[in-house]
Amino acid sequence: MKRRKKIYLYMTSVLLFVYIGLIMLLYFSEYTDSSATIRTFGDAFWYSLVTLTTVGYGDLTPVTPLGHGVGVVFLFLSAGMMMTLFGAVISFITSEGFPFLMLGFQRKKNWYYFADYGAEANTLAGNIYKEDPDAVIIYGEKRDEQMEFPDYPCLFISASPARIVACKKGVGSRCKVFLMKENDIGVNSRAIDLHKLPVEVYARTTNGQDHLSGNINFFHSYDCCARQYWRSRPLLSQENTIVLIGFGNYGRCILERAILTNIISVNQHVAYHIFGYSKEFLAMHSHLQEIFSLGEESEKMDSLIFHDEFWENYHILLEMADRIIICPDDEPEGWNIFWRLHKYYKLSGQIHLHSNRKAPGVSYFGTNEDIYTPNQIMRTSLNQAAITINEIFRKSVSYPTLSWDELDDFHRESKITAADHILMKIRILLKDETITDFNADTVERAYQKYCETRIEESVQDMYRRLDHLRWLRFYTFYNWTYGPARNDAARQHPMLCSYAELTAEQKKERDAAWELLGSISVEL
Structure with a gap:
């Protein structure tokens, strides 16, 4: 980089020396001629500017043969200069220079930086723009020519978070950085040294941790989906049999939230029938048998019954279930299960399908619009009640307790x-x-x-x-x-x-x- 700067400095010096030399040559060739209009060094300089910029006022013109020669040189240089300037302007607009210039005028606004562009990032950015009128959306990659431009103003800049932060110069609120790919913080080069920058980081993960340290925060789309599901469709008192088809990331989180929050009566005995691979889940939660009936239905407590067989074999169970939740991680597979249930089974309960696609007559949940919102990802109000509970507890005791950020x-x-x-x-x-x-x-x-x-x-x-x-x-x-x-x-x-x-x-x-x-x- 230093060598390149030296070369540019050398070339600039040479060009400046040649330019001054031509002006002096024009001046010395003209000022002695009685009919010349260029009689001072200032006149020669003015003529060079008018010629090089192709303005051509005609107020000054060389009259000597040598002066004509210098004029021809300036004419040729003017054409090259205009092409160079035009190319520089085009290059500036199409490169990173113009977006950074635009950012420089918006430092007081709220910057949201997305490491990559994708469906999830696009949805979250769109929701942020709807809620925050001062939002500046930045994607840290160049826009693909085949990419449909988003419905909101945004900038595509192939730049690291460090460059973006340097451009903001500490003005206004902290820049928020989003890593929307699963476990991206461990593999994305743009996640390096984020903990050292004055930014708030929100990284998508599957490991179940909610906070790392300092400015690094994690969010879990599966857990966000599960919380949103049970909040919008809580357990009903008349429901005793719930079937869950698909026990991947979504199914596991939906069951976890059911275990932790679906308590509505001391006499309830809800049976959860789960279809999917469950050995890892049961090994991890090794004491569930103390509060659930495992493997068989009970009239005294809730039951967890895991099935390794195909759900298609359980006609009677499916027909008498109060609720069927279809939530495999593969969305097309979920739709396939949904249509097969409707086609071959006599159902009496509700069917809820996890899907990002909407269709009339289908009770679906977990769309990108529901999950990738500022509320869900940045927990601006989703956890407000939990934060309030912790603050109330701190005020109610006389001994020192931890704040929410310290927990x-x-x-x-x-x-x-x-x-x-x-x-x-x-x-x-x-x-x-x-x-x-x-x-x-x-x-x-x-x-x-x-x-x-x-x-x-x-x-x-x-x-x-x-x-x-x-x-x-x-x-x-x-x-x-x-x-x-x-x-x-x-x-x-x-x-x-x-x-x-x-x-x-x-x-x-x-x-x-x-x-x-x-x-x-x-x-x-």
């Missing part, structure tokens, strides 16, 4: 699961299963109902049992076991036992989850 993944997930169950608590208290979202007014009404009904000892006991069951499921799912004293390293807790075995004081602790409704309604 590890396990304790974050604990708060998230508690927050996700708030919707279930509201539906239970208000006895309204049409509620699929909540606001301050809804939470306040639910809390008032809680205060009115908890006066009855049997009702308060039911509330405590319900939340203990939710809490028990969470800790057991993460392989915690009973221990005489809490030991995080050994994953042991003294309350990991049946509700009947809890002390009166321990039972009373379960009121806190319901009491939070009052504080949350104020915070919201």
